Amino acid sequence: MLKAAVIGVGSIGQNHARVYREMDGVNLVGISDANAGTAAKIGNRLNIPFYTDVTKMLEEQKPDLLSVCVPTSLHYKVGMEMLERGLHVLMEKPITSTLEQGEELCAKAKEKGLVLAVGHIERFNPAAMELRRRMKEGMVGRVYKIHAQRLSPYPPRIQDAGVVIDLASHDIDLIRYLMNEEVLRVYGETIQTINSDREDMFSGLMRFRGGTVGVLDVNWVTPTKIRRLTVTGSRGMFDCNLLSQELFFYENEVAPSQWDTLSILRGVSEGNVLGIRIQRHEPLAAELNDFVGAVRDGRNPTVSGADGLETLRLALDFVRSGKEVVLVDEVKAAP
Ligand SMILES: NC(=O)c1ccc[n+]([C@@H]2O[C@H](COP(=O)([O-])OP(=O)(O)OC[C@H]3O[C@@H](n4cnc5c(N)ncnc54)[C@H](O)[C@@H]3O)[C@@H](O)[C@H]2O)c1
Known part of the structure; x- marks a missing residue:
């Protein structure tokens, strides 16, 4: 039995928790959310321990792996802390807000020999x-x-x-x-x-x-x-x-x-x-099964940290390209 947890049980995180709860070979040991009402609502619904303090959850429940489903701007901070503590991480997409942060997460997972998967669910x-x-x-x-x-x-x-x-x-x-x-x-x-x-x-x-x-x-x-x-x-x-x-x-x-x-x-x-x-099947169930399988078998997940990083790199390039494009002569000449 692998022990799973979820950090952030808002719109998508509550579905991660539901799927882990129903998954064979996995024990959902706890959820944590900064919002006490949200944590209690999902914890009570699924009948599992809930926390507002992530550290307390980790110390009491000792999960092996977890999903990080907090807002994107917090992916790096929360993800880095979990990897440093030796946990396998499924990071919701996008991997991080910046390339540097994504690179650091990938390097940390590699250094620690941990699975870092990214939630590109399609x-x-x-x-x-x-x-x-x-x-x-x-x-x-x-x-x-x-x-x-x-x-x-x-x-x-x-x-x-x-x-x-x-x-x-x-x-x-x-x-x-x-x-x-x-x-x-x-x-x-x-x-x-x-x-x-x-x-x-x-x-x-x-x-x-x-x-x-x-x-x-x-x-x-x-x-x-x-x-x-x-x-x-x-x-x-x-x-x-x-x-x-x-x-x-x-x-x-x-x-x-x-x-x-x-x-x-x-x-x-x-x-x-x-x-x-x-x-037909539920894509999220297949995604989390793949992540758990990667942890269990010591293999790469279908969407690795490197995949998440490459997708973020392209997304940032797309945004930049429109701003840096060379104007055609006609436009340049316009007053
Ligand atoms: N793969 C998908 O299809 C999909 C769909 C939706 C969202 N997402 C991604 O999932 C992430 C969350 O999105 P959402 O729509 O569920 O947002 P949301 O706002 O509904 O949920 C985020 C939850 O995180 C909690 N939270 C905030 N800071 C926290 C912290 N430090 N520790 C613990 N909990 C904290 C909030 O209280 C909230 O309940 C985003 O990165 C988003 O891009 C992915």
Whole structure:
């Protein structure tokens, strides 16, 4: 039995606690939250010891591993303390607010021989898992473009991160995972509209070494929730709904043959549409199972600290690129 705990049981942390509570081979020994009311509510609901003092929880319950689900600006401080105390850590995404902090966490985990996983949960979405499997099999042929849309209203509780780091990081990580290729360049434009003191709309482009282009459309100003990924290639297009966990394939009827996936596309026409059966599961349960498995077997988690760091690096590059872009002559000449 591995002993688990959760620090921060707000919106996402309470789900980590519920999942650990139900997991075989794991004993949820306690939760801790700076807000006494929140700690008591979740502790009583799950019938487990609850604390406002993390140190007291660690001393009394001695967990082996824990999820850190505090606001992003506190990831580094809380994560570092847990690693220094010898605990395996699942850090909610994004890994930290700055690259330096993320690098330090990764170095500390390595030095101590501990698992540091990052909560980029879409890798565990069953529709995304099936999409990845079929892309690897070559069903879509040569991949030209991956287009992610992640649109929803602004969650006022997020006060310490803009939409690129907080929300687009899900898609940056997922596209990296699907492509498994080096990113050559990125460019992004951000807009700050109504909600916060940070950017809340983001349009981004990323180019992979093999030529594939990633397109990101992410914002907090859409009055409905959309989580969609399309993958266009020589043999057709995948349409993946990450919310409903559905996956469709639109076949290009005149695609190059299966043995000819690198050839130039000679034409496109509408072919069959295939609804792909998905074995649905809760992505968070799969994510925490993977983390616990990594601790138990001494292997790397599916989303390592290094993955979290690379995704943060790209997110920060996206934000910077729009600010540092070279203006075209016409604009420069304008008064
Ligand atoms: N993977 C996902 O899909 C996903 C979804 C939501 C949030 N998140 C991430 O999870 C983190 C938390 O987000 P949230 O939406 O749950 O926020 P939240 O505000 O709902 O919850 C944060 C909780 O942490 C508590 N807290 C604050 N400081 C603390 C401290 N020092 N020690 C213990 N508890 C403390 C707060 O009282 C609160 O209950 C963020 O980094 C966010 O980016 C990830």
